[in-house]
Amino acid sequence: MTEHTPHCPLQSEQHAQLLLSYCARSLDPARTAILQRHIAVCPECHSFLESQQLVWDALDDWNRTPVSPNFDASLYQRIRDENQPEWAGRAAHWYAAIAWKPALPAAAIFALWLIAYPAPPDPPLPQETVAAEQMERTLEDLDMLQQLHLDVR
Amino acid sequence: MRALLQVLLLLLAIAPALFAQPRRRVPPKGIEKFRQLPPEQRRQALQALPPGRRQQTEQRLRELDTLSPAERDALQRRYEAFQKLPSDQQDQARRVYRAMNALPPERRDALRDEMDALRDMTPERRATHLQSPALRKRFSSKEKSILDDFSAVLSSRFSPDLHF
Numbered sequence: 001m002t003e004h005t006p007h008c009p010l011q012s013e014q015h016a017q018l019l020l021s022y023c024a025r026s027l028d029p030a031r032t033a034i035l036q037r038h039i040a041v042c043p044e045c046h047s048f049l050e051s052q053q054l055v056w057d058a059l060d061d062w063n064r065t066p067v068s069p070n071f072d073a074s075l076y077q078r079i080r081d082e083n084q085p086e087w088a089g090r091a092a093h094w095y096a097a098i099a100w101k102p103a104l105p106a107a108a109i110f111a112l113w114l115i116a117y118p119a120p121p122d123p124p125l126p127q128e129t130v131a132a133e134q135m136e137r138t139l140e141d142l143d144m145l146q147q148l149h150l151d152v153r
Numbered sequence: 154m155r156a157l158l159q160v161l162l163l164l165l166a167i168a169p170a171l172f173a174q175p176r177r178r179v180p181p182k183g184i185e186k187f188r189q190l191p192p193e194q195r196r197q198a199l200q201a202l203p204p205g206r207r208q209q210t211e212q213r214l215r216e217l218d219t220l221s222p223a224e225r226d227a228l229q230r231r232y233e234a235f236q237k238l239p240s241d242q243q244d245q246a247r248r249v250y251r252a253m254n255a256l257p258p259e260r261r262d263a264l265r266d267e268m269d270a271l272r273d274m275t276p277e278r279r280a281t282h283l284q285s286p287a288l289r290k291r292f293s294s295k296e297k298s299i300l301d302d303f304s305a306v307l308s309s310r311f312s313p314d315l316h317f
Binding site: 148149 | 186187201206209214235246249306
């Protein structure tokens with residue numbers, strides 16, 4: 001539709017698109033002016049415009065709910081949950097629900113405790129065995145020093 | 154407040170390490186370590202050894218008890234010096250001792266007499282003596298080998314013992 005086009009936009013699919021663009025407030029100013037002049041004299045277009053206006057008013061009144069900060073993480077989690085067995089999903093939820101921050105001081109204390117009191121080495125041989133063999137070895141050496149009459153320079 | 158609580162917990166956790174006393178007193182060393190064992194504890198300790206070795210160890214402990222304090226001190230000093238020797242030199246002396254004790258008593262006595270003689274010789278004299286035909290006649294090749302090892306022991310870091 002141009003300024004010189006006498007046709008109603010509702011009678012042509014191509015021009016109807018112009019009317020929809022006008023309702024969407026995306027039409028350029030020159031065409032908007034032409035269309036407004038036509039609407040003023042065309043009852044069908046005026047009626048169509050009113051119905052469209054109701055839709056746009058409803059959209060204007062709709063308050064968009066803000067996207068939560070962890071929307072992406074939650075979405076990916078749900079996608080993963082869909083691919084996981086049920087028990088794994090529950091375990092993942094349980095793990096994610098734990099607040100780790102309060103546990104950090106306790107973990108730090110435990111780490112210091114381990115440093116201060118390191119784990120004992122591997123258990124030694126039974127004490128009696130070690131003592132007996134050590135005693136035997138020492139007494140053998142003492143007997144050797146006496147029998148061979150040896151002294152170290 | 155929360156930070157203060159955390160610091161307090163931290164101090165409580167490391168306090169035992171900061172103020173810990175030495176956990177064990179210094180044990181007696183060498184000879185005294187075994188002599189000071191109460192009889193029951195000594196018996197229990199020796200239970201871990203096979204019967205033959207246990208009897209031999211008990212015999213050595215009894216011999217140790219017969220020494221005077223001065224003799225024990227001297228033996229303790231020699232033992233400590235021996236412990237500082239390189240392990241190969243320690244093992245060389247042990248080999249001589251074990252080989253000699255594996256001989257029959259009469260051969261052991263003969264070998265001990267010869268060792269006493271070697272101990273009084275200079276290294277050069279010892280070398281000449283060990284090659285002498287007279288010595289070869291009196292000792293078997295095994296006994297000669299023990300005497301050679303003993304000579305090597307004397308030539309290393311050992312000196313003749315003047316205490317016994």
